[in-house]
Amino acid sequence: MTFPKVVTVAKEQYPKSVKKEIKYGTAGFRSNAAELDFVLYRMGLLATLRSQDTGAAIGVMITASHNPVADNGVKLVDPAGEMLAAAWEVHATTLVNAPDDSLDVVLQEIANKAGIDVGKKAMVIVGRDTRPSSEHLRNAAVTGVETAGGQVWDLGIITTPVIHYIVTCHNDGGKYGEPTMEGYYQKISKAFVKLRADGASNGKYEPEILFDGANGVGALAMEEFVGHIGKALNTTRYNKGDGILNHMCGADFVKTQQRWPGGVPEQAGIRCVSVDGDADRIMYSFIDASGKYLMLDGDKIATLVAGYLQELLSASGLKLKLGLVQTAYANGASTEYIQKKLGVPVSCAKTGVKHLHHEAQQYDIGVYFEANGHGTVMFSQAAKDAIRAAAQAKNSSAEKLSGVMDIINETVGDAISDMLFVETVLHARGWSAADWNNAYTDLPNRQMKVTVADRSVITTTDAERVCVTPVGLQDTINKLVSGFSKGRAFVRASGTEDIVRVYAEAPTQEETDKLAVQVACAVHDQAGGTGDRNAILSSFA
Numbered sequence: 001m002t003f004p005k006v007v008t009v010a011k012e013q014y015p016k017s018v019k020k021e022i023k024y025g026t027a028g029f030r031s032n033a034a035e036l037d038f039v040l041y042r043m044g045l046l047a048t049l050r051s052q053d054t055g056a057a058i059g060v061m062i063t064a065s066h067n068p069v070a071d072n073g074v075k076l077v078d079p080a081g082e083m084l085a086a087a088w089e090v091h092a093t094t095l096v097n098a099p100d101d102s103l104d105v106v107l108q109e110i111a112n113k114a115g116i117d118v119g120k121k122a123m124v125i126v127g128r129d130t131r132p133s134s135e136h137l138r139n140a141a142v143t144g145v146e147t148a149g150g151q152v153w154d155l156g157i158i159t160t161p162v163i164h165y166i167v168t169c170h171n172d173g174g175k176y177g178e179p180t181m182e183g184y185y186q187k188i189s190k191a192f193v194k195l196r197a198d199g200a201s202n203g204k205y206e207p208e209i210l211f212d213g214a215n216g217v218g219a220l221a222m223e224e225f226v227g228h229i230g231k232a233l234n235t236t237r238y239n240k241g242d243g244i245l246n247h248m249c250g251a252d253f254v255k256t257q258q259r260w261p262g263g264v265p266e267q268a269g270i271r272c273v274s275v276d277g278d279a280d281r282i283m284y285s286f287i288d289a290s291g292k293y294l295m296l297d298g299d300k301i302a303t304l305v306a307g308y309l310q311e312l313l314s315a316s317g318l319k320l321k322l323g324l325v326q327t328a329y330a331n332g333a334s335t336e337y338i339q340k341k342l343g344v345p346v347s348c349a350k351t352g353v354k355h356l357h358h359e360a361q362q363y364d365i366g367v368y369f370e371a372n373g374h375g376t377v378m379f380s381q382a383a384k385d386a387i388r389a390a391a392q393a394k395n396s397s398a399e400k401l402s403g404v405m406d407i408i409n410e411t412v413g414d415a416i417s418d419m420l421f422v423e424t425v426l427h428a429r430g431w432s433a434a435d436w437n438n439a440y441t442d443l444p445n446r447q448m449k450v451t452v453a454d455r456s457v458i459t460t461t462d463a464e465r466v467c468v469t470p471v472g473l474q475d476t477i478n479k480l481v482s483g484f485s486k487g488r489a490f491v492r493a494s495g496t497e498d499i500v501r502v503y504a505e506a507p508t509q510e511e512t513d514k515l516a517v518q519v520a521c522a523v524h525d526q527a528g529g530t531g532d533r534n535a536i537l538s539s540f541a
Protein backbone atom coordinates (compact mmCIF):
# COMPACT_ATOMS: atom_id res chain seq x y z
CA MET A 1 0.00 0.00 0.00
CA THR A 2 1.28 3.44 -0.96
CA PHE A 3 -0.14 5.16 2.12
CA PRO A 4 0.81 2.73 4.88
CA LYS A 5 0.21 4.76 8.06
CA VAL A 6 -2.61 6.99 6.92
CA VAL A 7 -5.47 4.91 8.32
CA THR A 8 -3.75 4.05 11.62
CA VAL A 9 -2.88 7.68 12.36
CA ALA A 10 -6.43 8.73 11.46
CA LYS A 11 -7.98 6.19 13.81
CA GLU A 12 -5.56 6.77 16.66
CA GLN A 13 -5.15 10.53 16.55
CA TYR A 14 -7.70 12.17 14.29
CA PRO A 15 -10.81 10.00 14.00
CA LYS A 16 -13.68 11.34 11.92
CA SER A 17 -15.95 13.07 14.42
CA VAL A 18 -18.65 14.48 12.18
CA LYS A 19 -21.20 12.32 10.41
CA LYS A 20 -22.97 14.88 8.24
CA GLU A 21 -21.59 15.61 4.75
CA ILE A 22 -19.37 18.67 4.72
CA LYS A 23 -18.24 20.59 1.67
CA TYR A 24 -15.18 22.52 0.56
CA GLY A 25 -17.01 25.83 0.04
CA THR A 26 -16.26 29.41 -0.96
CA ALA A 27 -13.68 29.68 1.81
CA GLY A 28 -12.61 26.04 2.23
CA PHE A 29 -13.92 24.12 5.25
CA ARG A 30 -15.27 26.20 8.08
CA SER A 31 -17.12 25.24 11.28
CA ASN A 32 -16.84 25.13 15.05
CA ALA A 33 -13.16 24.50 15.80
CA ALA A 34 -13.96 21.42 17.90
CA GLU A 35 -15.15 19.59 14.77
CA LEU A 36 -12.11 20.20 12.64
CA ASP A 37 -9.25 17.96 13.85
CA PHE A 38 -9.89 15.22 11.32
CA VAL A 39 -10.52 17.77 8.56
CA LEU A 40 -7.11 19.38 9.12
CA TYR A 41 -5.35 16.03 9.20
CA ARG A 42 -6.97 15.12 5.91
CA MET A 43 -6.20 18.51 4.33
CA GLY A 44 -2.55 17.91 5.27
CA LEU A 45 -2.72 14.63 3.36
CA LEU A 46 -4.40 16.26 0.38
CA ALA A 47 -2.03 19.24 0.27
CA THR A 48 0.86 16.78 -0.02
CA LEU A 49 -0.78 15.09 -2.98
CA ARG A 50 -1.55 18.44 -4.61
CA SER A 51 2.10 19.42 -4.15
CA GLN A 52 3.20 16.21 -5.88
CA ASP A 53 0.63 16.84 -8.59
CA THR A 54 1.86 20.36 -9.37
CA GLY A 55 5.53 19.86 -8.54
CA ALA A 56 5.30 23.00 -6.43
CA ALA A 57 4.68 24.09 -2.85
CA ILE A 58 1.06 24.30 -1.69
CA GLY A 59 -0.24 26.55 1.09
CA VAL A 60 -2.49 25.56 3.98
CA MET A 61 -4.07 28.47 5.84
CA ILE A 62 -5.84 27.82 9.12
CA THR A 63 -8.39 30.55 9.79
CA ALA A 64 -12.10 31.33 10.00
CA SER A 65 -11.49 34.92 8.94
CA HIS A 66 -14.25 37.25 10.24
CA ASN A 67 -16.24 34.46 11.94
CA PRO A 68 -16.45 34.18 15.75
CA VAL A 69 -13.40 33.09 17.70
CA ALA A 70 -14.85 29.64 18.46
CA ASP A 71 -14.93 28.81 14.75
CA ASN A 72 -12.01 27.84 12.61
CA GLY A 73 -11.35 26.67 9.09
CA VAL A 74 -8.85 25.68 6.46
CA LYS A 75 -8.21 26.57 2.86
CA LEU A 76 -5.53 25.45 0.45
CA VAL A 77 -3.47 27.80 -1.69
CA ASP A 78 -2.40 26.69 -5.18
CA PRO A 79 1.14 27.23 -6.56
CA ALA A 80 0.67 30.70 -8.09
CA GLY A 81 -1.01 31.96 -4.91
CA GLU A 82 -4.50 31.40 -6.30
CA MET A 83 -7.38 29.52 -4.67
CA LEU A 84 -7.41 25.74 -4.95
CA ALA A 85 -8.43 24.48 -8.43
CA ALA A 86 -12.11 23.48 -8.70
CA ALA A 87 -11.35 19.79 -9.45
CA TRP A 88 -9.36 19.61 -6.22
CA GLU A 89 -12.17 21.16 -4.23
CA VAL A 90 -14.10 18.06 -5.25
CA HIS A 91 -11.21 15.81 -4.12
CA ALA A 92 -11.11 17.71 -0.82
CA THR A 93 -14.81 17.11 -0.23
CA THR A 94 -14.48 13.41 -1.12
CA LEU A 95 -11.50 12.91 1.18
CA VAL A 96 -13.02 14.72 4.15
CA ASN A 97 -16.25 12.74 3.95
CA ALA A 98 -14.60 9.32 3.58
CA PRO A 99 -14.64 6.87 6.53
CA ASP A 100 -11.33 6.58 8.45
CA ASP A 101 -10.52 3.09 7.22
CA SER A 102 -10.85 3.94 3.54
CA LEU A 103 -8.61 7.01 3.58
CA ASP A 104 -5.70 5.19 1.96
CA VAL A 105 -7.93 3.92 -0.84
CA VAL A 106 -9.48 7.34 -1.46
CA LEU A 107 -6.04 8.96 -1.57
CA GLN A 108 -4.90 6.33 -4.04
CA GLU A 109 -7.95 6.98 -6.21
CA ILE A 110 -7.25 10.71 -6.26
CA ALA A 111 -3.61 9.99 -7.12
CA ASN A 112 -4.67 7.67 -9.94
CA LYS A 113 -7.20 10.12 -11.32
CA ALA A 114 -4.69 12.95 -11.41
CA GLY A 115 -1.83 10.69 -12.55
CA ILE A 116 0.35 11.54 -9.56
CA ASP A 117 3.64 9.90 -8.74
CA VAL A 118 3.21 9.68 -4.97
CA GLY A 119 6.89 8.94 -4.41
CA LYS A 120 7.74 12.48 -5.44
CA LYS A 121 8.90 15.19 -3.03
CA ALA A 122 6.21 17.44 -1.61
CA MET A 123 6.33 20.78 0.18
CA VAL A 124 3.47 22.27 2.16
CA ILE A 125 3.60 25.81 3.57
CA VAL A 126 1.43 26.10 6.67
CA GLY A 127 0.16 29.29 8.30
CA ARG A 128 -2.42 30.09 10.95
CA ASP A 129 -4.34 32.98 12.50
CA THR A 130 -4.36 33.93 16.19
CA ARG A 131 -7.36 31.79 17.23
CA PRO A 132 -6.61 29.67 20.32
CA SER A 133 -7.61 26.54 18.37
CA SER A 134 -5.30 27.28 15.46
CA GLU A 135 -2.14 25.80 16.97
CA HIS A 136 -3.79 22.49 17.72
CA LEU A 137 -5.24 22.38 14.21
CA ARG A 138 -1.82 23.21 12.79
CA ASN A 139 -0.49 20.08 14.49
CA ALA A 140 -3.19 18.01 12.82
CA ALA A 141 -2.36 19.44 9.39
CA VAL A 142 1.37 18.88 9.93
CA THR A 143 0.74 15.28 10.95
CA GLY A 144 -1.26 14.85 7.73
CA VAL A 145 1.53 16.21 5.55
CA GLU A 146 4.20 14.11 7.27
CA THR A 147 2.11 10.94 7.21
CA ALA A 148 1.71 11.34 3.45
CA GLY A 149 5.48 11.81 3.11
CA GLY A 150 5.57 15.56 2.57
CA GLN A 151 7.78 18.25 4.04
CA VAL A 152 6.36 21.12 6.09
CA TRP A 153 7.41 24.75 6.13
CA ASP A 154 5.58 26.25 9.10
CA LEU A 155 5.20 30.03 8.89
CA GLY A 156 3.51 30.22 12.29
CA ILE A 157 1.01 33.02 12.87
CA ILE A 158 0.58 34.90 9.63
CA THR A 159 -2.07 36.77 7.61
CA THR A 160 -3.87 35.05 4.76
CA PRO A 161 -2.46 37.43 2.12
CA VAL A 162 1.10 36.88 3.27
CA ILE A 163 0.83 33.12 2.93
CA HIS A 164 -0.50 33.63 -0.62
CA TYR A 165 2.44 35.93 -1.30
CA ILE A 166 5.02 33.52 0.13
CA VAL A 167 3.63 30.53 -1.78
CA THR A 168 3.79 32.56 -5.00
CA CYS A 169 7.34 33.81 -4.40
CA HIS A 170 8.63 30.42 -3.29
CA ASN A 171 7.29 28.77 -6.42
CA ASP A 172 8.46 31.37 -8.93
CA GLY A 173 11.99 31.39 -7.55
CA GLY A 174 11.63 34.85 -5.99
CA LYS A 175 10.56 36.68 -9.16
CA TYR A 176 7.49 38.23 -7.54
CA GLY A 177 9.41 39.02 -4.36
CA GLU A 178 11.49 37.51 -1.60
CA PRO A 179 9.50 34.61 -0.06
CA THR A 180 9.64 35.81 3.54
CA MET A 181 7.61 38.05 5.85
CA GLU A 182 10.45 40.54 5.79
CA GLY A 183 10.55 40.42 1.98
CA TYR A 184 6.85 41.22 1.86
CA TYR A 185 7.10 44.14 4.29
CA GLN A 186 10.10 45.56 2.47
CA LYS A 187 8.53 45.32 -0.95
CA ILE A 188 5.28 47.09 -0.21
CA SER A 189 6.61 49.63 2.28
CA LYS A 190 9.50 50.74 0.07
CA ALA A 191 7.16 51.40 -2.84
CA PHE A 192 4.73 53.26 -0.57
CA VAL A 193 7.37 55.50 0.98
CA LYS A 194 8.86 56.28 -2.43
CA LEU A 195 5.52 57.35 -3.90
CA ARG A 196 5.12 60.04 -1.28
CA ALA A 197 8.68 61.30 -1.38
CA ASP A 198 7.46 64.88 -1.89
CA GLY A 199 5.97 64.94 1.60
CA ALA A 200 3.28 63.06 3.40
CA SER A 201 0.65 65.83 3.52
CA ASN A 202 -1.01 67.08 0.36
CA GLY A 203 -4.01 69.41 0.06
CA LYS A 204 -6.73 68.05 2.29
CA TYR A 205 -4.93 64.74 2.75
CA GLU A 206 -3.35 64.15 6.14
CA PRO A 207 -1.15 61.06 6.66
CA GLU A 208 -2.97 59.90 9.75
CA ILE A 209 -5.17 56.88 10.40
CA LEU A 210 -6.72 54.94 13.26
CA PHE A 211 -6.18 51.20 12.78
CA ASP A 212 -8.68 48.61 14.01
CA GLY A 213 -6.86 45.26 14.09
CA ALA A 214 -10.01 43.23 14.98
CA ASN A 215 -7.96 41.66 17.82
CA GLY A 216 -6.41 39.35 15.26
CA VAL A 217 -3.36 38.63 13.17
CA GLY A 218 -3.81 41.89 11.22
CA ALA A 219 -3.03 43.76 14.42
CA LEU A 220 0.22 41.82 14.87
CA ALA A 221 1.18 42.35 11.25
CA MET A 222 0.54 46.08 11.55
CA GLU A 223 2.74 46.34 14.67
CA GLU A 224 5.64 44.93 12.67
CA PHE A 225 4.77 46.90 9.60
CA VAL A 226 4.79 50.37 11.19
CA GLY A 227 8.51 50.07 11.68
CA HIS A 228 8.90 49.94 7.91
CA ILE A 229 6.82 52.96 6.93
CA GLY A 230 8.22 55.46 9.42
CA LYS A 231 6.72 58.93 9.14
CA ALA A 232 5.05 58.30 5.79
CA LEU A 233 1.86 57.31 7.61
CA ASN A 234 1.03 58.01 11.22
CA THR A 235 -0.98 55.10 12.64
CA THR A 236 -2.64 54.79 16.05
CA ARG A 237 -3.48 51.15 16.60
CA TYR A 238 -6.42 49.64 18.51
CA ASN A 239 -7.94 46.18 19.02
CA LYS A 240 -4.45 44.77 19.10
CA GLY A 241 -5.40 41.46 20.67
CA ASP A 242 -6.50 42.54 24.13
CA GLY A 243 -10.18 41.94 23.29
CA ILE A 244 -12.17 39.14 21.64
CA LEU A 245 -11.37 38.44 17.99
CA ASN A 246 -13.82 40.13 15.57
CA HIS A 247 -16.14 40.99 18.46
CA MET A 248 -17.83 44.39 17.93
CA CYS A 249 -14.91 45.41 15.74
CA GLY A 250 -13.11 44.61 12.51
CA ALA A 251 -14.09 44.84 8.85
CA ASP A 252 -17.10 42.54 8.95
CA PHE A 253 -18.61 44.31 11.95
CA VAL A 254 -18.19 47.68 10.26
CA LYS A 255 -19.67 46.46 6.98
CA THR A 256 -22.66 44.61 8.38
CA GLN A 257 -23.49 47.01 11.23
CA GLN A 258 -22.45 50.18 9.42
CA ARG A 259 -21.08 51.43 12.73
CA TRP A 260 -17.87 52.78 14.16
CA PRO A 261 -15.81 49.85 15.53
CA GLY A 262 -15.78 49.24 19.29
CA GLY A 263 -12.45 49.77 21.05
CA VAL A 264 -11.47 52.71 18.81
CA PRO A 265 -12.04 56.21 20.24
CA GLU A 266 -14.30 58.24 17.97
CA GLN A 267 -12.40 61.08 16.33
CA ALA A 268 -14.11 63.23 13.74
CA GLY A 269 -12.32 63.66 10.42
CA ILE A 270 -9.71 60.92 10.89
CA ARG A 271 -9.92 57.82 8.71
CA CYS A 272 -10.35 54.56 10.55
CA VAL A 273 -9.16 51.38 8.84
CA SER A 274 -10.71 48.08 9.97
CA VAL A 275 -9.36 44.69 8.91
CA ASP A 276 -10.89 41.24 9.44
CA GLY A 277 -9.60 38.26 11.43
CA ASP A 278 -7.08 37.12 8.82
CA ALA A 279 -6.39 40.56 7.31
CA ASP A 280 -7.58 39.93 3.78
CA ARG A 281 -10.48 42.39 4.00
CA ILE A 282 -10.57 46.10 4.71
CA MET A 283 -13.16 48.79 5.50
CA TYR A 284 -12.75 52.51 5.99
CA SER A 285 -14.92 54.58 8.35
CA PHE A 286 -14.99 58.21 9.35
CA ILE A 287 -17.08 60.71 11.24
CA ASP A 288 -17.71 63.92 9.33
CA ALA A 289 -17.73 67.48 10.65
CA SER A 290 -21.45 67.23 11.49
CA GLY A 291 -20.87 64.07 13.55
CA LYS A 292 -22.35 61.71 10.95
CA TYR A 293 -20.86 58.22 10.61
CA LEU A 294 -19.82 57.18 7.10
CA MET A 295 -18.56 53.83 5.87
CA LEU A 296 -16.34 53.44 2.82
CA ASP A 297 -16.58 49.85 1.65
CA GLY A 298 -15.09 47.65 -1.07
CA ASP A 299 -17.10 49.45 -3.76
CA LYS A 300 -15.78 52.84 -2.65
CA ILE A 301 -12.24 51.43 -2.63
CA ALA A 302 -12.66 49.78 -6.03
CA THR A 303 -13.95 52.94 -7.67
CA LEU A 304 -11.24 55.08 -6.05
CA VAL A 305 -8.36 52.87 -7.17
CA ALA A 306 -9.77 52.02 -10.61
CA GLY A 307 -10.34 55.72 -11.30
CA TYR A 308 -6.76 56.50 -10.31
CA LEU A 309 -5.29 53.68 -12.40
CA GLN A 310 -7.38 54.83 -15.36
CA GLU A 311 -6.01 58.35 -15.01
CA LEU A 312 -2.38 57.21 -14.78
CA LEU A 313 -2.89 54.88 -17.69
CA SER A 314 -4.25 57.51 -20.05
CA ALA A 315 -1.59 60.01 -18.96
CA SER A 316 1.11 57.43 -19.66
CA GLY A 317 -0.15 56.85 -23.20
CA LEU A 318 0.09 53.08 -22.70
CA LYS A 319 -2.58 51.14 -24.56
CA LEU A 320 -3.67 48.68 -21.91
CA LYS A 321 -7.17 47.45 -21.14
CA LEU A 322 -8.35 48.32 -17.64
CA GLY A 323 -11.54 46.92 -16.12
CA LEU A 324 -13.32 46.49 -12.82
CA VAL A 325 -14.90 43.26 -11.61
CA GLN A 326 -17.69 43.42 -9.05
CA THR A 327 -20.39 41.05 -7.82
CA ALA A 328 -24.15 41.49 -7.72
CA TYR A 329 -23.69 42.89 -4.18
CA ALA A 330 -21.89 45.96 -5.54
CA ASN A 331 -23.90 49.08 -4.87
CA GLY A 332 -25.67 50.16 -8.08
CA ALA A 333 -24.42 53.72 -7.60
CA SER A 334 -20.80 52.51 -7.67
CA THR A 335 -21.31 50.63 -10.94
CA GLU A 336 -22.98 53.61 -12.56
CA TYR A 337 -20.27 55.99 -11.35
CA ILE A 338 -17.34 53.92 -12.59
CA GLN A 339 -18.95 53.06 -15.92
CA LYS A 340 -20.58 56.33 -16.85
CA LYS A 341 -18.45 58.96 -15.11
CA LEU A 342 -15.03 57.34 -15.36
CA GLY A 343 -15.58 55.23 -18.47
CA VAL A 344 -14.10 52.07 -16.94
CA PRO A 345 -15.73 48.82 -18.14
CA VAL A 346 -17.32 46.70 -15.41
CA SER A 347 -17.92 42.93 -15.34
CA CYS A 348 -20.06 41.11 -12.82
CA ALA A 349 -18.81 37.82 -11.40
CA LYS A 350 -20.30 35.27 -9.04
CA THR A 351 -19.67 35.76 -5.30
CA GLY A 352 -16.33 34.43 -4.05
CA VAL A 353 -12.86 35.70 -4.71
CA LYS A 354 -11.90 32.91 -7.09
CA HIS A 355 -14.64 33.99 -9.52
CA LEU A 356 -13.62 37.63 -9.38
CA HIS A 357 -9.95 36.74 -9.72
CA HIS A 358 -10.67 34.66 -12.80
CA GLU A 359 -12.78 37.38 -14.42
CA ALA A 360 -10.13 40.04 -13.69
CA GLN A 361 -7.62 38.04 -15.73
CA GLN A 362 -9.42 39.07 -18.94
CA TYR A 363 -8.06 42.61 -18.52
CA ASP A 364 -4.47 43.84 -18.77
CA ILE A 365 -5.16 45.60 -15.49
CA GLY A 366 -8.04 43.97 -13.65
CA VAL A 367 -9.33 45.55 -10.46
CA TYR A 368 -11.64 43.33 -8.44
CA PHE A 369 -13.43 43.98 -5.17
CA GLU A 370 -16.30 42.51 -3.24
CA ALA A 371 -18.45 45.12 -1.51
CA ASN A 372 -17.34 43.58 1.81
CA GLY A 373 -13.79 44.79 1.23
CA HIS A 374 -12.01 41.82 -0.28
CA GLY A 375 -10.11 42.66 -3.42
CA THR A 376 -6.94 43.57 -5.25
CA VAL A 377 -5.57 44.52 -8.68
CA MET A 378 -3.99 42.12 -11.15
CA PHE A 379 -1.58 43.05 -13.95
CA SER A 380 -1.00 40.79 -16.96
CA GLN A 381 2.61 40.01 -17.82
CA ALA A 382 2.28 42.21 -20.92
CA ALA A 383 1.02 45.08 -18.77
CA LYS A 384 3.88 44.66 -16.31
CA ASP A 385 6.48 44.64 -19.07
CA ALA A 386 4.99 47.69 -20.80
CA ILE A 387 4.70 49.67 -17.55
CA ARG A 388 8.22 48.84 -16.37
CA ALA A 389 9.72 49.69 -19.78
CA ALA A 390 7.93 53.05 -19.91
CA ALA A 391 8.98 53.75 -16.31
CA GLN A 392 12.61 53.03 -17.25
CA ALA A 393 12.21 55.56 -20.03
CA LYS A 394 11.17 58.14 -17.37
CA ASN A 395 7.49 58.33 -18.35
CA SER A 396 6.35 59.84 -15.05
CA SER A 397 2.84 58.28 -15.03
CA ALA A 398 4.36 54.90 -15.79
CA GLU A 399 6.80 55.43 -12.91
CA LYS A 400 3.83 55.94 -10.62
CA LEU A 401 2.05 52.90 -12.05
CA SER A 402 5.18 50.87 -11.51
CA GLY A 403 5.36 51.99 -7.87
CA VAL A 404 1.69 51.18 -7.38
CA MET A 405 2.30 47.68 -8.77
CA ASP A 406 4.80 47.08 -5.98
CA ILE A 407 2.39 48.22 -3.27
CA ILE A 408 -0.29 45.84 -4.47
CA ASN A 409 -0.36 42.20 -3.41
CA GLU A 410 -1.67 40.73 -6.64
CA THR A 411 -1.95 37.23 -5.26
CA VAL A 412 -5.10 37.88 -3.20
CA GLY A 413 -7.00 40.63 -1.36
CA ASP A 414 -4.71 42.09 1.29
CA ALA A 415 -5.91 44.57 3.90
CA ILE A 416 -2.54 46.21 4.60
CA SER A 417 -1.53 46.47 0.98
CA ASP A 418 -4.99 47.74 -0.02
CA MET A 419 -4.77 50.33 2.74
CA LEU A 420 -1.43 51.57 1.39
CA PHE A 421 -2.93 51.81 -2.09
CA VAL A 422 -5.96 53.80 -0.88
CA GLU A 423 -3.67 56.10 1.11
CA THR A 424 -1.52 56.57 -1.99
CA VAL A 425 -4.48 57.58 -4.13
CA LEU A 426 -5.93 59.94 -1.51
CA HIS A 427 -2.49 61.49 -1.11
CA ALA A 428 -2.04 61.92 -4.86
CA ARG A 429 -5.46 63.54 -5.17
CA GLY A 430 -5.09 65.67 -2.02
CA TRP A 431 -8.41 64.29 -0.80
CA SER A 432 -9.93 64.02 2.65
CA ALA A 433 -12.19 61.07 3.46
CA ALA A 434 -15.18 63.35 2.81
CA ASP A 435 -13.90 64.17 -0.69
CA TRP A 436 -13.53 60.48 -1.40
CA ASN A 437 -16.99 59.72 -0.09
CA ASN A 438 -18.53 62.52 -2.14
CA ALA A 439 -17.51 60.95 -5.45
CA TYR A 440 -20.90 59.22 -5.50
CA THR A 441 -23.69 58.48 -3.03
CA ASP A 442 -24.48 54.87 -2.19
CA LEU A 443 -28.01 53.72 -2.87
CA PRO A 444 -29.68 52.53 0.33
CA ASN A 445 -29.32 48.75 0.49
CA ARG A 446 -30.29 45.88 2.72
CA GLN A 447 -29.20 42.27 3.14
CA MET A 448 -31.35 39.65 4.83
CA LYS A 449 -30.94 35.95 5.61
CA VAL A 450 -33.75 33.42 5.19
CA THR A 451 -33.53 29.90 6.57
CA VAL A 452 -34.91 27.16 4.34
CA ALA A 453 -35.02 23.37 4.59
CA ASP A 454 -32.60 22.87 1.68
CA ARG A 455 -30.87 25.91 0.27
CA SER A 456 -29.73 23.99 -2.83
CA VAL A 457 -33.27 24.40 -4.24
CA ILE A 458 -32.19 27.95 -5.09
CA THR A 459 -30.19 28.03 -8.31
CA THR A 460 -29.21 31.15 -10.22
CA THR A 461 -27.79 32.40 -13.50
CA ASP A 462 -26.37 35.65 -14.92
CA ALA A 463 -23.76 36.04 -12.15
CA GLU A 464 -26.39 35.19 -9.52
CA ARG A 465 -28.66 38.08 -10.48
CA VAL A 466 -31.45 35.87 -11.80
CA CYS A 467 -33.03 33.00 -9.90
CA VAL A 468 -33.75 29.91 -12.03
CA THR A 469 -35.29 27.61 -9.44
CA PRO A 470 -37.66 27.28 -7.67
CA VAL A 471 -39.58 28.04 -10.85
CA GLY A 472 -41.72 31.14 -10.42
CA LEU A 473 -39.65 32.79 -7.69
CA GLN A 474 -37.92 35.13 -10.15
CA ASP A 475 -41.29 36.19 -11.57
CA THR A 476 -42.40 37.08 -8.07
CA ILE A 477 -39.18 39.02 -7.46
CA ASN A 478 -39.65 40.91 -10.75
CA LYS A 479 -43.17 41.84 -9.76
CA LEU A 480 -42.05 43.04 -6.32
CA VAL A 481 -39.16 45.05 -7.75
CA SER A 482 -41.44 46.72 -10.30
CA GLY A 483 -43.38 48.18 -7.38
CA PHE A 484 -40.42 50.47 -6.65
CA SER A 485 -38.95 53.05 -8.99
CA LYS A 486 -35.26 52.13 -9.51
CA GLY A 487 -35.42 49.09 -7.21
CA ARG A 488 -33.15 46.05 -7.51
CA ALA A 489 -33.23 42.73 -5.67
CA PHE A 490 -31.82 39.23 -6.00
CA VAL A 491 -31.54 36.05 -3.97
CA ARG A 492 -28.91 33.30 -3.80
CA ALA A 493 -27.89 30.45 -1.55
CA SER A 494 -24.89 31.34 0.62
CA GLY A 495 -21.72 29.34 -0.01
CA THR A 496 -20.54 29.69 3.58
CA GLU A 497 -23.70 29.57 5.72
CA ASP A 498 -26.80 27.39 5.68
CA ILE A 499 -29.08 30.23 4.58
CA VAL A 500 -30.44 32.05 1.53
CA ARG A 501 -29.28 35.63 1.15
CA VAL A 502 -31.60 38.40 0.00
CA TYR A 503 -30.27 41.70 -1.34
CA ALA A 504 -32.32 44.80 -2.10
CA GLU A 505 -31.64 48.35 -3.22
CA ALA A 506 -34.05 51.26 -3.70
CA PRO A 507 -33.98 55.07 -3.59
CA THR A 508 -34.80 55.32 0.13
CA GLN A 509 -33.94 53.09 3.10
CA GLU A 510 -37.60 52.70 3.91
CA GLU A 511 -38.43 51.40 0.43
CA THR A 512 -35.30 49.24 0.45
CA ASP A 513 -36.31 47.56 3.70
CA LYS A 514 -39.83 47.05 2.40
CA LEU A 515 -38.56 45.44 -0.80
CA ALA A 516 -36.08 43.24 1.12
CA VAL A 517 -38.82 42.02 3.45
CA GLN A 518 -41.18 41.27 0.56
CA VAL A 519 -38.52 39.31 -1.31
CA ALA A 520 -37.51 37.46 1.87
CA CYS A 521 -41.14 36.44 2.37
CA ALA A 522 -41.29 35.23 -1.24
CA VAL A 523 -38.21 33.07 -0.58
CA HIS A 524 -39.80 31.76 2.60
CA ASP A 525 -43.03 30.92 0.74
CA GLN A 526 -41.59 29.45 -2.45
CA ALA A 527 -38.28 27.91 -1.35
CA GLY A 528 -39.31 25.97 1.74
CA GLY A 529 -38.73 28.53 4.50
CA THR A 530 -38.28 27.04 7.97
CA GLY A 531 -38.01 30.14 10.13
CA ASP A 532 -40.72 32.39 11.50
CA ARG A 533 -42.41 34.28 8.64
CA ASN A 534 -43.79 36.89 11.03
CA ALA A 535 -40.28 37.62 12.24
CA ILE A 536 -39.29 38.38 8.63
CA LEU A 537 -42.29 40.68 8.27
CA SER A 538 -41.44 42.63 11.39
CA SER A 539 -37.70 42.84 10.66
CA PHE A 540 -37.37 46.60 10.39
CA ALA A 541 -40.61 47.66 12.01
Ligand SMILES: CC(=O)N[C@H]1[C@@H](OP(=O)(O)O)O[C@H](CO)[C@@H](O)[C@@H]1O
Binds near residue numbers: 065352496
Ligand atom coordinates in the same frame (compact mmCIF):
# COMPACT_ATOMS: atom_id res chain seq x y z
C1 LIG B 1 -22.56 38.61 0.56
C2 LIG B 1 -21.21 38.28 1.08
O1 LIG B 1 -20.59 39.14 1.71
N1 LIG B 1 -20.75 37.05 0.87
C3 LIG B 1 -19.45 36.59 1.34
C4 LIG B 1 -19.55 35.18 1.88
O2 LIG B 1 -20.02 34.33 0.86
P1 LIG B 1 -21.46 33.68 0.80
O3 LIG B 1 -21.35 32.66 -0.30
O4 LIG B 1 -22.38 34.80 0.47
O5 LIG B 1 -21.76 33.13 2.15
O6 LIG B 1 -18.26 34.73 2.29
C5 LIG B 1 -17.31 34.66 1.22
C6 LIG B 1 -16.04 34.06 1.77
O7 LIG B 1 -15.48 34.82 2.78
C7 LIG B 1 -17.11 36.04 0.62
O8 LIG B 1 -16.24 35.94 -0.47
C8 LIG B 1 -18.47 36.61 0.18
O9 LIG B 1 -18.33 37.93 -0.26
Ligand SMILES: [Mg+2]
Binds near residue numbers: 276279
Ligand atom coordinates in the same frame (compact mmCIF):
# COMPACT_ATOMS: atom_id res chain seq x y z
MG1 LIG C 1 -10.87 37.14 5.71
